[in-house]
Amino acid sequence: MDIVVKEELKAYIDPLTADEHEALERSILAEGCRDALVLWGNVLVDGHNRYGICSRHGLPFNTVQNTRFKSMEDVHLWMIEQHLGRRSVSDFQRGVLALRKRDILAARKQEEQAQLQRESDGTAESSVDADTDTPPWEPAPKLSRAELAREAKLSTSQVGMIERIHAQAAAEVVEAVKAGVISISAAAAVADLPEEEQRAAAAGGKDELKQAAKRVREAKRKPRVPKPEQAVAELADPDEADADDRDAQVLAALVELGEDAPTLRRRVVALTRENDALRAQLAALRGG
Template sequence: MDIVVNEELKAYIDPLTAEEYEALERSILAEGCRGALVLWGDVLVDGHNRYGICRKHGLPFQTVQNTRFQSIEDVYLWMIDQHLGRRSISEFQRGVLALRKREIVAARRAQVAALSSAPANPAVQAQDASAGRVAPEPLDTREALAKAARLSSSQVVMIEKIRKQAAPEVVAAVKAGTISINAAAAVASLPTEEQVAAAAAGKDELKQAAKRVRESGRKPSSESAAGPQQEAAESQDTVESLRQRVAALSAENAALRKQVAALQEQLLVRAGSADLTADFSAPF
């Protein structure tokens, strides 16, 4: 059969670097194509790099059909889960994939909810059951996203900010590992023109730009606000820190009260001793 390469599917996951591609090519030339390519009908879903290398060198390969795919969204979810389980992808890539998964899951849940609220139609219900259209677990909290991406909640918030606000040049820099997620999130607070200029100036200028943002305490403009999730996270952190401070002050106050009570008791004891001494020393 003729294998069809869907360019959107091929580009859905970030491509290998030149070094990674060369390493894969050397491995296939030495050991052959060990893993089967995954197909959906005649569409290639997984194994684009291996397929290209095998065709280039005329090497044999195996294919396998995934019969569970019912829609392109099923394909995307499968691809995301496959890559989230791999250690080779970066933290930024994992965060982006988890955010993509959240969008697909939200759309799927909305679709299932709409179907369930529609008037009963046995034919449609049977079709939905055979297609496996059930509402997947939601990823509507920072904790759920962080768990899916194997990241911290703060990292997920920063990656979402980069994805929404960062200029393409800054996104490319963090993908390449030129700057950290933390630095890229700081730079994303700047106007787009400043982001582009910093990225064009190179790694050192990007780091300096991030440092200036942190030191100045510059807040994002209304057009580049980090969003409700980050605001909620910051508010939650502030409330928690205040609670901890109140608890510490309460404990300190209680300790001071005990010290005052102890001092008062000592003073009373000393006063009583002084009175007794005065009584015994007075002339009869």
């Protein structure tokens, strides 16, 4: 049998380190390939590293068929489940896998609805009578964000951030978060920038990415709304002691200018107080 290795399935496999690969190779050369490779038809599902070593050295191996798979989507879902169960998978990768699972199930749900519509229109036989037009799987559930978070062992906010990264982030930013250069939250913030700015930040390295995330967060931060009692205080007349000090400063300035008319002095003092009160009101309105 010619075994087929699909790149779309290899993408789910964590590559072995050089030491791990060398240890596995030594074991197979010494003891043979003890564990059977898992196939679906002629497609390799499990045992990619063992298959590569055996093929390179011309060593025999056994295979076993997984008869539970009905479609390639079943294979994808099985591999996703295998990876979600591993502790070595990063939080970001867990989120990506959970989103991939949601996409597969959503596509199935859409096909189920289309099948029901065809049956209703009379363009397809009922699934009870004919299996050929029936999707080869169990009815697909619809996963909420909370359910995705639970499966991926993440918080709902983390899943939301990973969704944003998945949908908006430039490839360079995705690689940075995969490599652990920046956190999920920082990458989600950077993903809100135009793509060219994201790439420029990624090219600048860890520090530039962090600065870009900081700029985005600061731009989104809302100005602090004063409490009602604070706004009332700002609208109130200036403190009497402060007002007296201000009056004295104005009078001293007038004396220096040689103004002697008492009426003029009182008028300037009154206008100064009124101006201070208006400034306080304006500041309160801007703060609200």
